[in-house]
Amino acid sequence: MTGKILVLGASGNVGRPLVEALLAKGEKVKAASRAGKPIGGAEGVAFDYADRSTFSQAFDGVDRAYVLLPAGYADSKGLLLPVIEAAAARKVKVVFQSVFGVDADDSIPYRQVELALEKSGTPYVILRPNWFSDNFHTFWKVGIDHGEIALPAGDGKSSFIDARDIAASAAAALTTSAFDGQSFNLTGPEPLSYADAAKILSDVIGKPIAYRAIDDGAFVDILIGAGVPEDYALMLASIFYPVREGWTAAVTDAVERLTGTPARSLETYARDHIAALTA
Numbered sequence: 001m002t003g004k005i006l007v008l009g010a011s012g013n014v015g016r017p018l019v020e021a022l023l024a025k026g027e028k029v030k031a032a033s034r035a036g037k038p039i040g041g042a043e044g045v046a047f048d049y050a051d052r053s054t055f056s057q058a059f060d061g062v063d064r065a066y067v068l069l070p071a072g073y074a075d076s077k078g079l080l081l082p083v084i085e086a087a088a089a090r091k092v093k094v095v096f097q098s099v100f101g102v103d104a105d106d107s108i109p110y111r112q113v114e115l116a117l118e119k120s121g122t123p124y125v126i127l128r129p130n131w132f133s134d135n136f137h138t139f140w141k142v143g144i145d146h147g148e149i150a151l152p153a154g155d156g157k158s159s160f161i162d163a164r165d166i167a168a169s170a171a172a173a174l175t176t177s178a179f180d181g182q183s184f185n186l187t188g189p190e191p192l193s194y195a196d197a198a199k200i201l202s203d204v205i206g207k208p209i210a211y212r213a214i215d216d217g218a219f220v221d222i223l224i225g226a227g228v229p230e231d232y233a234l235m236l237a238s239i240f241y242p243v244r245e246g247w248t249a250a251v252t253d254a255v256e257r258l259t260g261t262p263a264r265s266l267e268t269y270a271r272d273h274i275a276a277l278t279a
């Protein structure tokens, strides 16, 4: 593996620490974003999922790629399948960031992207991260500001994962062939309810934060009121069903198997992101 590594979503939650981790390993990285500016010291390349004319420049000189769909896009198959096809046509190894739990049902669009990758004939690794700890300083930050996180999660638990551990797992999968052809369900170290998480965040940032369980309809109304498109709001509400059912509470050792280091706790995440959580 002597070519460059293309990182899609390179300025995002996982992409940015992944670019850093790959550069630290001495890899040559092409950091993709729509603007195509250099990111974290890596060469930048302009890429747009919705514009196939940007693909050949992005894949030029590349033998491995990290493929993810940025947040905010509901049509995972429509946007990801052409990227998988473009990678496979060039025999580029793909490490694909999927979503925890999608392998439960082959009719789930994300699972169909996984299946297409598995059948494509190109080397691959599939990473399925659970809910990101980082959502607390991004999607749920407004709730933290107001002292109340309101979600349709019931009292279901999730083993929240730090984006840095996803990035470290991705860096491992991209820089050795030892994990090729395998899928990994990436989790944090412990199952926590949103009430548990609110307590941990309160203690770390020194301000009371409550959790209120709401129903899907109220959640969708809040999102639409905040400017989120309706199809994406409905998609977000639907993915809390597995949380309420307890399916996101599982804990795996996949981060440690890939990286040699145990996954970070939510408390560690909160301590390291105190500035973002209180901004």
Ligand SMILES: NC(=O)c1ccc[n+]([C@@H]2O[C@H](COP(=O)([O-])OP(=O)(O)OC[C@H]3O[C@@H](n4cnc5c(N)ncnc54)[C@H](OP(=O)(O)O)[C@@H]3O)[C@@H](O)[C@H]2O)c1
Residues within 6 Å of the ligand: 008, 009, 010, 011, 012, 013, 014, 015, 032, 033, 034, 035, 047, 048, 049, 050, 068, 069, 070, 071, 072, 097, 098, 099, 100, 129, 130, 131, 132, 135
């Ligand atoms: N959050 C969670 O709890 C969670 C859990 C499991 C799985 N996931 C999955 O993780 C993925 C999100 O990962 P993430 O949070 O690391 O991503 P992210 O931060 O949302 O990624 C944003 C990046 O994508 C780029 N981007 C946006 N639109 C683009 C377009 N049309 N073409 C090319 N680049 C574009 C942005 O750069 P520019 O704006 O400069 O183009 C930026 O680099 C989603 O697929 C989600 O399903 C999330």
